[in-house]
Every structure is written in C-alpha cells, then in structure tokens.
Amino acid sequence: MMQTGYRFFPTEEELITFYLKNMLNNNRREDIERLIPIADIYVCDPQHLPGVSGVHNKKDTEEWFFFSPMQEREAQGGRPSRTTPSGYWKATGSPSWVRSSTSNRVIGCKKIMVFYQGRAPTGRKTGWKMNEYRALEEETVTPTASSKFRTGFSLCRVYVKSRSRSTFDRRPGLETPRAAAASTVDLADHESVSILGNQSISMSSPETSYSDFCDDIDWDSLTWG
Secondary structure, three states: OOOOOOOOOOOHHHHHHHHHHHHHOOOOOHHHHHHOOEOOOOOOOHHHHHHHOOOOOOOOOOEEEEEEEOOHHHHOOOOOOOEOOOEEEEEEEEEEEEEOOOOOOEEEEEEEEEEEEOOOOOOEEEEEEEEEEEEEEEEEOOOOOOOOEOOOEEEEEEEEOOOOOOOOOOOOOOEOOOOOOOOOOOHHHOOEEEEOOOEEEEOOOOOOOHHHHHHHOOHHHEEEO
8 A cells, every 4th residue: 555645756776776677687576566567668659658557656647667578679689669559759869878876887778768649750749758778787887889788678767748847866967878989069069960961950040949959850860060
C-alpha cells in the first residue's frame, strides 16, 4: 500500500545503478516491476502508456517509467524502429553521459526523444517526450563514442513537456559523449546549420527557439557552417 504523500521520484543515477542494473543482472524483483513494468513502448501511442505504468505512477499526470526490451534488430547492430500506430519517436539533441555522484565515473547514457504525430518526415511535434537510459558495460572516467552498452533492456521515462521548470532530479552533472578527436560545438558560433546539405535552419530567426531547434533536427546528419 502506498503511503499518503508518497511519490516515486528516483534520480537518474538511481534509475541506472539500482533499477536498470537489477533488471540487466536478471534479478527480477516483484517490488521493482510494480514500480517500473516491462512494456514494449512502441506498440502503443504515448497517451496510452500511463494506463500500463507502475502502481505508483498510474495516477501521475507528469511522468511514467518502463523497462523497454531491446529490439532484435538493435541487438544485431541495426537501428531500432520507433514507429507507433499513429506516430513516431525521434531522437533530439546529443546523448548525455550520466555519472555516479560518489565516484564521478560514467555509469550510463541518456538519450532524449520527442513524439511526432503522423509519419516522417512530415509528422507534427507533440508535447510527449522520453528519456531513454542505458547502462555501460563498464563504468569509466573517460568514455568515448565507442563505449559499449549492456544489452537486454533500457529504462525509459515518458513525460509530458511543460513550460515550467522540470522538477525531475537530474543529478549529477551530465556530459556529452563524443569521439576523442571531436571538439565541442557552440551553437551560438554558427549563423545557420545545414542538414544533409540541402536544408538550413537560421539560428538568428526570431521564430526559432533553442528548444524547437533541438527538437526538429536529426543530429546524426548535421554539417556545421
């Protein structure tokens, strides 16, 4: 029985080191799966996910947590299918490393996705977002773009975008993974960004907010100008 005033509110570090690693280690615990159920989040649209969420999140209006089984095509090195019956999830921004608050070693990675209604590339962006967490095979101080992740499950936090500041605890500080030879790019240093060489988004346009800019592009296909 959930006590009055209780809310399931884990940190990103707890999501990876306790909940996700227990699942990856095949330590199936009923108390954990009551909080974070196993669900194929791509077989239904996000508005239906709260109904299959954990017991402490069914009545939540902000966020829901799920263990997502790895797709066979992803396990074989391919790209996962993120298409749902009425739309699709699209990765936004660069993945971020999640560090341990005690050792400062990197324990996993977070990828942010946005849900679009319709079919790519003409889908309409919605307020539904998702953080996908994956655990590294080995914790490390200096991860690279080639760092290997554990397979089997990822842990997903599905939530509704709000204009107010998020109350989700994002401790500790995050760092962007990149190849050792790569350098950090400051968007403010570029007047425009070309996508696949034939599209351009102006960063000086008053209609282009930073959030919309990050949500609307495929970061894997950028060339900087």
